[in-house]
Amino acid sequence: MPEGHTVHRLARLQRRRYAGRPVAVSSPQRRFTTGAEIVDGRVLVDVQAHGKHLFQHYGPDTTVHVHLGLWGRFPNRTLPQEPPRGQVRMRMVGETHYADLRGPAACELLDDVGMKELRARLGEDPLRDDADPARVRERFARSRVPLAALLMDQSVIAGIGNVFRAETLFRTGLDPMTPARDLDDRSFALLWDDLTEMLRDGERRGRIETLRPEHDPAQLAPPDRGAVCASVVYAYRRTGQPCLVCGAPIAHAEVRTRNLFWCPGCQAGGSARPLTER
Structure with missing residues (x-):
C-alpha cells in the first residue's frame, strides 16, 4: 500500500498539471458514473492529501475522495490520450495530461459534511502544515x-x-x-x-x-x-x-x-x- 509520501507527491503533481483549469472526468468502468458526471467539465480548484487519502476539490460540497488501498494506481500521462485499458474507475483529462485511476479502495464524491467527517477520523499527518x-x-x-x-x-x-x-x-x-x-x-x-x-x-x-x-x-x-x-x-x-x-x-x-x-x-x-x- 502506498504510504503518505506517495499520495502527497501525487497531489502535488495533479495540482501542477490540472488545478485551476476545467477537467474532463469520466468512468470507463462505470463504477463512478454519477460522480464523474457531476464534476465533468468543472474547474479543479485544488488537490490535497491527508495521510493515504487524496482529495480533489471542485468547489463547495464537491470533492472527489480517492484511497488507493493495496492495489490502486493513478498514473499521469501526456496527451493525446489512448483508449482506456482494463478497469479504469476514473479518467481525468486536462489541457496537457490525463490520468487513469485503477483498483482503488475508494473513489467517491463527498460533500463538505462528508469531508469533515472523514478528516475527523484521521490522525495528524506530519506532511501537512496544519499537523499538531x-x-x-x-x-x-x-x-x-x-x-x-x-x-x-x-x-x-x-x-x-x-x-x-x-x-x-x-x-x-x-x-x-x-x-x-x-x-x-x-x-x-x-x-x-x-x-x-x-x-x-x-x-x-x-x-x-x-x-x-x-x-x-x-x-x-x-x-x-x-x-x-x-x-x-x-x-x-x-x-x-x-x-x-x-x-x-x-x-x-x-x-x-x-x-x-x-x-x-x-x-x-x-x-x-x-x-x-x-
Whole structure:
C-alpha cells in the first residue's frame, strides 16, 4: 500500500498539471458514473492529501475522495490520450495530461459534511502544515498499546505504513514493544521529528531511502562490494541480515497481522537513542 509520501507527491503533481483549469472526468468502468458526471467539465480548484487519502476539490460540497488501498494506481500521462485499458474507475483529462485511476479502495464524491467527517477520523499527518504533534503526544500518553501497533493506527498518525514504522523505530532506537505511554517527551519529539524528516525526503525523492551515508555500504570509499546489504533501509525486510550499525541479526515478528522488522541490539530500550549516539 502506498504510504503518505506517495499520495502527497501525487497531489502535488495533479495540482501542477490540472488545478485551476476545467477537467474532463469520466468512468470507463462505470463504477463512478454519477460522480464523474457531476464534476465533468468543472474547474479543479485544488488537490490535497491527508495521510493515504487524496482529495480533489471542485468547489463547495464537491470533492472527489480517492484511497488507493493495496492495489490502486493513478498514473499521469501526456496527451493525446489512448483508449482506456482494463478497469479504469476514473479518467481525468486536462489541457496537457490525463490520468487513469485503477483498483482503488475508494473513489467517491463527498460533500463538505462528508469531508469533515472523514478528516475527523484521521490522525495528524506530519506532511501537512496544519499537523499538531501535541495531539499525537496526548494520544500516546493515554495508550498502553505498543509503539509498533500505535504507529500504524491511521487515527493517530496518518500516512505511516510498514516501511516508515520499521525505519523510524530503528533510527530512534526504540523497542517496538514499548507501550506508547512510557515514552518521555524527548523520545516522542525525536520520533515525530524523524518521521517528518523521512516523509518529506520520501515525497521529494519519490522513494524511501532511510540510510545515512556512513551506514550505506554502496557509498563507502572505495565501495564495499562484499557487504551483506547495500539496501536503502536499515530494518525493513532484512530479516536475519546483520544490522548495519551493530551487526546483530535483524528480527521479524507479526504484530496485529502486519510484519515488523527491528534490531534487538540497537532497539533495546524505551528511550530514544539517535543514530549519532550509537
